[in-house]
Amino acid sequence: MLKNFFLTCSGVDKNLINECSNGEQNKYVGIGATVFFTAIMATIAGSYALYTVFDTIYTAILFGLIWGLLIFNLDRFIVSTIKKTDSKWKEFAQATPRIILAIIIATVISKPLELKLFEKEINQVLLTEKNQMTLDNKSQIAQQFTPEVNKINSEIDLLKQEISNKETETNALYQTYISEAEGTTGTKKLGKGPVYKEKRAKHDASLLALNQLKKENLEKINKKENTIASLLENQKLAEIKSQPIISNFDGLMARINALGKLPFFTSFFIFLLFLAIETSPIIAKLLAPKGEYDFKLEEKLSAVKTWATQQMQQREQMLNADITIDNKVYKDITADEELYNYKQKMARELMKLQADSFYKKQQKML
Incomplete structure (x- = not known):
């Protein structure tokens, strides 16, 4: 059951992965587990960040869960849309926008946890700033x-x-x-x-x-x-x-500013840790060789592409045939003398009706 859940987290095609070997399945179980635990950390980080804003634990947990689900959905989308090809450069080019997005997500996730980890140091910085603000306020x-x-x-x-x-x-x-x-x-x-x-x-x-x-x-x-x-x-x-x-x-912005006054490298290494966690599914998929699942997926996509191409060509040929037939039919109708006489008669009747109607309108105006 847990294996099936992590496979769902990895965004793979269940029907295809079930046909693959156990080793291939375990590879995607690991990727799915990374996506899941990254979302858990995002939930914790988001809950704490929003708690510093709202000071209400239930509101913070609610928004933290929403934030965690958003990160989970993004990570699952990122991993599932990277397709293995024969060229590593093409794979890297395909993954570059997703890596940039992962860096942004890692920055957002790491910042609230940094605030919690360095809470005592941040409180000391805020206390110093509050004392100075008190003195400045009294002076003003x-x-x-x-x-x-x-x-x-x-x-x-x-x-x-x-x-x-x-x-x-x-x-x-x-x-x-x-x-x-x-x-x-x-x-x-x-x-x-x-x-x-x-x-x-x-x-x-x-x-x-x-x-x-x-x-x-x-x-x-x-x-x-x-x-x-x-x-x-x-x-x-x-x-x-x-x-x-x-x-x-001592709100969120004040704490972030206070965090910026602490030594840079400690905070930076924590950011690198979260960046490694967030990009690990993408990097794992880039470094992994083309496996059984990738070949099966490529075969299925190729079959769908071929079928779609055939359907498009058939519809195009049917359209060309219909156009040719219609042109021939209307060309034959053009030479029909009976149809010509009938349309001439109807046109004559229509012109008479128009002339009578115009005459009656002019008569009313006079």
Whole structure:
């Protein structure tokens, strides 16, 4: 049963192969087994590749099976359409398009399995890229908020500087009226005279203005600090919202790009392995000598070709004979006087009917 299944996979004619020797059958059993196991590997590779896209195991398995069946059908077609001839160059020329197709299939099959084999290394590359993307993302988001925060901080510094300048001015007035009372500066008279009272009044007015300025500016500073806190909170929220996008940066294309950053030869040798597996049925058929099955198939095709050629020639001869007979028949009819008179009579009647019809139409128009 298994032998019969692998013969089906090889694409041979069952009726012909059953007439061949056991050794000839085993050759095509091996080719069929290679086609089958290549399709199995394609199913596994396709399922994993689609799992990285959909993250759903059932969907991945379904599409993986479809992909495996497609590869199986292509390989079976490739192997079954290569016919053995007496010239190796003709066989190679016949197989060249199929080898190119096999290379494409091997590339498609090997890539998902490479992703699985080097999963840990790929994850490390992706982690490094995600960390760098996180830093770049924070920097880009900060560029949106930092100018506004710096502007508000500058305004706060100006408000604080305004308070500081007023405090300096008030302190200077305080020292002025104290020195006047002590008699060390100004009129240099000890005691609280009119000049002292005047300077004290200036200080008290400045102190009142300072307190009012502090109250107003502190309110403004609190509002601006609240604005800064709100901007920083929005900045943090923007970073949090964008982080899941960065965290999910591990799809199929990202993994393929990460695989490309790993050492080339390791991945290349795996590709060569799959290329050898995919092209092995074709190469085996090219290298194998012309066997019993090939002779039987060639004989059957030759018989069909000969039969088809005979049928075409017979139909062509029948057509030529019919043409010759028809020409002779119509030539004889042309000389028939009775037929000539009859057709002349019918033509005369037809022309009368046409003339009557034309006359009636013209009469209606008038």
